[in-house]
Amino acid sequence: MTYKKATLLLLTTLSSSTTFPCVDLSWFKRDKIINSLYASAYGDALGRVTEFIPTTEGIFNKYPNGVSSFDDFTKEDWQGIPEMYTHSEKAPYTDDTAMALLVTEVLIQSQKEQWDLNKTMSEIAYSFIKDKGNIAYGWAAPFRAPGNACLKGVLTLEQRLAHINPSKDWWNVEATQAGGCGSVMRAFPFGLVFHDDSEKAKLWAVEHSKLTHGHPIALAACAAMAVGTTACVNNRRIRKGGYIIKGGCIIKDTPQPIIEKMMLAALDYDAGTAQKIRKALNYAKEAKALLNKSGDTIQQALKNPSFRAFHDKVFAEFPGWAADDAIAATVYVFALFPTDLESTLYVGVHTPGDSDSIAAMSGALVGAYHGGISESNIAKLEDSDRINSLANSIHVKSNRPHYPDIPRDC
Numbered sequence: 001m002t003y004k005k006a007t008l009l010l011l012t013t014l015s016s017s018t019t020f021p022c023v024d025l026s027w028f029k030r031d032k033i034i035n036s037l038y039a040s041a042y043g044d045a046l047g048r049v050t051e052f053i054p055t056t057e058g059i060f061n062k063y064p065n066g067v068s069s070f071d072d073f074t075k076e077d078w079q080g081i082p083e084m085y086t087h088s089e090k091a092p093y094t095d096d097t098a099m100a101l102l103v104t105e106v107l108i109q110s111q112k113e114q115w116d117l118n119k120t121m122s123e124i125a126y127s128f129i130k131d132k133g134n135i136a137y138g139w140a141a142p143f144r145a146p147g148n149a150c151l152k153g154v155l156t157l158e159q160r161l162a163h164i165n166p167s168k169d170w171w172n173v174e175a176t177q178a179g180g181c182g183s184v185m186r187a188f189p190f191g192l193v194f195h196d197d198s199e200k201a202k203l204w205a206v207e208h209s210k211l212t213h214g215h216p217i218a219l220a221a222c223a224a225m226a227v228g229t230t231a232c233v234n235n236r237r238i239r240k241g242g243y244i245i246k247g248g249c250i251i252k253d254t255p256q257p258i259i260e261k262m263m264l265a266a267l268d269y270d271a272g273t274a275q276k277i278r279k280a281l282n283y284a285k286e287a288k289a290l291l292n293k294s295g296d297t298i299q300q301a302l303k304n305p306s307f308r309a310f311h312d313k314v315f316a317e318f319p320g321w322a323a324d325d326a327i328a329a330t331v332y333v334f335a336l337f338p339t340d341l342e343s344t345l346y347v348g349v350h351t352p353g354d355s356d357s358i359a360a361m362s363g364a365l366v367g368a369y370h371g372g373i374s375e376s377n378i379a380k381l382e383d384s385d386r387i388n389s390l391a392n393s394i395h396v397k398s399n400r401p402h403y404p405d406i407p408r409d410c
């Protein structure tokens, strides 16, 4: 009997039984969580040097070969940051990662101690306030380029805390006009920590937005990001070439079902944001067709005037400064290169808009969907040990019932 026939016989025997085998898949989800946190921080740290260059052309004027790793940084990029980083040549991340890591820390504790919503949001608020006091290295340190709405929101939280009896939802600063990307950039940890409960990840990410950003586009973007991250962590293992094994069959995987979930999540809070996500998905299909036609890598394509014009059109429409544009830009990049982290981050970093946030958010999704981070990526990244330790502290259930992951003819 061949191995394949023996496998089929085993599957038939198992499927006729009421008990499915228990396979420990925790390593697989753990790997996705580690890759997501690392890829986000790495993309953020790469994008720090291009965030305020307002055109793609300007980026290539400064970096003729582009920015693919920290080795492409100029001498100037290692200046204007605390000496600690210059001396150690550790590339710092920006406010995006600094706040996302604070959120991750609190959520891990929340899950462990079974905190409710108010307790969890209050602890995130305390954490933001405390870290803001770390003027040299905290999330609000000038070299991390913190956003105005985050600064304003956390200042309000600080003032509220000065009252003896703050109300139980004191953490909602009612900033209903704040619709920047400052909350969606730190929303993906909800999808990582609560990967077993997509609804909780969505609702709590939305509530957490209200600490600084209460506009419907910010709430919609946070909902989409949390749901998208959860779906990526729970997606099957992607094989070489973008294939997965589903129901025992080898099929080509596509992130479209995940993006549709993101759209639906956004729709609960803002229809316009959901429409932008759909448009971004269509732009990604157009971009993919252009790349297939030319046969270019993204590095080559961005030097090609016609693809560059398309790229600039997409990011002029979705520059990423506002929450709805940031989630649309993220979806565009994710849909374009779902299984290629290097190309994902390259697109994000070489955008005329909020490059660090786009790279960080798309890195979080692709890291969770497919992985792709390497030792060399993180060797010069600030706080890589802390990121690793946090990722390993996220609770992942083991021994879940599962069909054997063995392919067959379909």
Ligand SMILES: [Mg+2]
Pocket (backbone or CB within 6 Å): 094, 095, 096, 144, 145, 356, 357
């Ligand atoms: Mg930033």
